[in-house]
Amino acid sequence: MGMLSIDFFGSYSPVGDVIVLGTCFVFAVLMHNAYISDSDAYSLFRRIIFVLYLSANFSIVFHVLLVRRETVPHFFLYLFLILYHVSLYLQLLLYIQYMKMPLRMNADTFKHMVIPACIAFGVCTLYEIIAPITGWGFYITENKEIHEGFNFFPVGYCYFVLTIMYLLIAYRKRVYRQVINGIMFSTLISFLILLLQIRNDNSSFTVASYLFPAFAILYMIHSNPYDLEIGAVDALAFEQIIDYANKRGRKMLIMSLLLVDLDIEGKEYPEAIKDAVRRFAGEYFKGATLFQVSNGRLFLVVDMSKNPSYEQIINRMLNSFDEEYPKYKLDYKIIITPTMDRIVHGKDYIGLIHYAESGTALDTVHIVDETDVEEFLKHKYILEELMDICKKKDLDDPRVEVFCQPVLNIETKKYDTAEALMRISLRDTGRIFPDVFIPMAEEHGLIHQLSLIILHKTCERIREMMVEGYNIQRISINISALELRDDDFCKDVSEVIKSSGIPFGKVAIELTESQSESDFRIMKKKILELKENGIKFYLDDFGTGYSNFERIMELPFDIIKFDRSMVLASNADEKSEKMVSHLAGMFSEMNYSVLYEGVETDTDEEHCVKMNAKYLQGYKYSRPIPLERLTEYFEKDVS
Ligand code: C2E
Ligand code: CA
Ligand code: CA
Numbered sequence: 001m002g003m004l005s006i007d008f009f010g011s012y013s014p015v016g017d018v019i020v021l022g023t024c025f026v027f028a029v030l031m032h033n034a035y036i037s038d039s040d041a042y043s044l045f046r047r048i049i050f051v052l053y054l055s056a057n058f059s060i061v062f063h064v065l066l067v068r069r070e071t072v073p074h075f076f077l078y079l080f081l082i083l084y085h086v087s088l089y090l091q092l093l094l095y096i097q098y099m100k101m102p103l104r105m106n107a108d109t110f111k112h113m114v115i116p117a118c119i120a121f122g123v124c125t126l127y128e129i130i131a132p133i134t135g136w137g138f139y140i141t142e143n144k145e146i147h148e149g150f151n152f153f154p155v156g157y158c159y160f161v162l163t164i165m166y167l168l169i170a171y172r173k174r175v176y177r178q179v180i181n182g183i184m185f186s187t188l189i190s191f192l193i194l195l196l197q198i199r200n201d202n203s204s205f206t207v208a209s210y211l212f213p214a215f216a217i218l219y220m221i222h223s224n225p226y227d228l229e230i231g232a233v234d235a236l237a238f239e240q241i242i243d244y245a246n247k248r249g250r251k252m253l254i255m256s257l258l259l260v261d262l263d264i265e266g267k268e269y270p271e272a273i274k275d276a277v278r279r280f281a282g283e284y285f286k287g288a289t290l291f292q293v294s295n296g297r298l299f300l301v302v303d304m305s306k307n308p309s310y311e312q313i314i315n316r317m318l319n320s321f322d323e324e325y326p327k328y329k330l331d332y333k334i335i336i337t338p339t340m341d342r343i344v345h346g347k348d349y350i351g352l353i354h355y356a357e358s359g360t361a362l363d364t365v366h367i368v369d370e371t372d373v374e375e376f377l378k379h380k381y382i383l384e385e386l387m388d389i390c391k392k393k394d395l396d397d398p399r400v401e402v403f404c405q406p407v408l409n410i411e412t413k414k415y416d417t418a419e420a421l422m423r424i425s426l427r428d429t430g431r432i433f434p435d436v437f438i439p440m441a442e443e444h445g446l447i448h449q450l451s452l453i454i455l456h457k458t459c460e461r462i463r464e465m466m467v468e469g470y471n472i473q474r475i476s477i478n479i480s481a482l483e484l485r486d487d488d489f490c491k492d493v494s495e496v497i498k499s500s501g502i503p504f505g506k507v508a509i510e511l512t513e514s515q516s517e518s519d520f521r522i523m524k525k526k527i528l529e530l531k532e533n534g535i536k537f538y539l540d541d542f543g544t545g546y547s548n549f550e551r552i553m554e555l556p557f558d559i560i561k562f563d564r565s566m567v568l569a570s571n572a573d574e575k576s577e578k579m580v581s582h583l584a585g586m587f588s589e590m591n592y593s594v595l596y597e598g599v600e601t602d603t604d605e606e607h608c609v610k611m612n613a614k615y616l617q618g619y620k621y622s623r624p625i626p627l628e629r630l631t632e633y634f635e636k637d638v639s
Pocket of ligand 3: 541
């Protein structure tokens with residue numbers, strides 16, 4: 001038919017709308033086949049594309065009817081013009097609604113933006129409907145001519161575009177600049193195309209101009225980093241798919257493969273592994289998605305309702321894995337878990353799998369069970385509480401408890417020192433012990449704040465007992481080597497002691513030997529700095545690791561704590577007793593005091609006394625007790 005030269009909105013040719021139809025098909029194919037994580041924003045985006053597709057159809061039908069206006073009933077002409085314009089408005093309204101998610105608007109601001117936009121949408125729609133009736137806008141006259149009237153469309157269009165622009169500018173700080181730029185630029189291009197159309201008295205590209213922002217959004221927001229070699233998407237995409245599935249009540253199956261040797265950032269996968277992974281991911285389940293959560297850690301996620309016989313499939317898959325795997329000679333751990341109601345977030349499944357892995361032997365498969373989930377949730381709860389304790393920075397936090405174990409001074413035969421030992425008391429778990437929480441606190445950088453609380457509470461107790469007239473030489477607290485790396489360590493410790501008003505010498509710090517040279521340097525520097533103030537230092541757990549005497553001698557410790565293993569060794573045979581005794585004697589000669597830990601029986605005590613002990617500590621004298629009960633062991637000064 002070529003160019004239809006008509007007077008309405010300029011000349012029209014269907015090229016623009018046909019391009020839109022073609023592009024919508026391309027979008028559909030892309031969105032179906034590329035991996036895009038499902039989300040509310042993405043489902044809204046799909047709706048926008050669908051309305052775009054409708055607009056192009058309405059536009060084509062309207063323009064065809066317009067040419068045939070001599071023969072077709074005018075009602076259809078008006079109907080399709082209304083559908084055409086209203087669907088364009090609707091897209092703009094959906095874009096405004098869409099903005100809520102990437103711009104992270106709260107419900108209130110969103111209401112302020114979307115209510116006026118809905119009203120505008122209503123007004124525009126109403127005008128489109130009444131215009132042909134009232135004669136204000138477009139209608140066909142008695143003699144089949146076109147009456148243009150006032151075309152309201154550009155007014156409505158400008159309102160929506162300005163609102164979108166305003167949102168992008170007002171909220172630009174909330175999104176990556178590149179995303180804002182991409183959307184802004186494409187919206188501008190659309191606007192320019194419309195202007196160009198008007199200048200050239202053309203109306204073929206009205207719908208096509210809407211394509212540009214759609215491209216920008218698909219590319220900038222809904223594309224996921226895809227690893228071409230392995231064919232996997234990243235951890236963030238995994239979290240999104242799980243969050244979304246949970247929201248929709250869909251049960252997923254997660255199969256995690258950890259390749260232990262490749263669990264290092266940037267380490268290359270061997271070619272054969274890449275092929276095998278792609279094959280395993282594609283061959284067994286319907287619609288499985290592969291995620292590379294981190295290097296060497298792959299998750300295959302499957303919708304269980306699409307694979308009702310998943311149990312058999314898992315067995316088949318693991319069987320062929322067993323047959324094939326030995327040839328790769330790489331250690332692995334496989335964890336399999338379904339999603340469940342008690343764990344909601346994708347992030348927590350990564351945590352659960354990590355947790356399950358820590359208790360799984362190399363080259364085995366573990367299927368997550370109730371106990372794993374129970375323990376993981378407990379672990380997670382404890383960690384969250386520890387984080388909360390550290391965030392609140394309350395030195396009197398009641399969740400951190402100080403227990404202490406009195407230490408017997410052999411020379412005076414009295415208890416005048418003690419060791420402070422940490423306990424954590426939580427609502428859901430009750431009291432928990434250091435073997436549970438110290439490794440967690442160390443791993444997550446929380447140990448220093450906990451130590452400061454212990455130090456504070458210990459200092460307060462020392463002050464009280466001094467005021468009450470007790471003979472209290474000092475209490476030692478345990479400090480992890482990690483904490484010393486903190487530049488503020490000395491300052492923090494000094495401040496806490498100073499604010500309690502007790503002499504620095506009433507506090508001691510227990511440290512264990514460090515393995516690395518750099519930690520040793522740091523330790524030496526910190527000890528020397530705090531010794532200036534008068535704080536005492538104990539070497540803890542002597543005899544448990546590889547002791548480096550040269551290094552120990554370089555550090556000005558006051559007391560060497562011999563571990564219980566040394567006490568046990570001395571019980572075993574005379575030769576060992578002699579050796580431990582000599583070691584202790586050597587330390588004593590060099591002005592270190594020797595403390596034996598873990599003295600449980602009378603025999604233990606006898607040996608220790610023979611072996612140059614100055615202090616004794618252990619269950620024989622007292623189990624760790626709450627700080628308040630220290631008065632049961634300590635004596636008041638007689639003066
Ligand atoms: P540690 O510093 O060697 O503390 C001595 C541990 O031995 C304590 O366990 C104590 O209850 C236990 N013990 C005392 N007497 C005996 C005995 O006669 N026989 C035996 N078999 N054991 C005895 P606890 O309180 O469970 O603490 C374990 C470890 O946790 C501590 O070992 C220490 O390394 C760490 N820890 C405790 N509190 C803190 C703290 O405030 N900060 C840091 N960084 N670590 C702490
Ligand atoms: Ca200790
Ligand atoms: Ca110890």
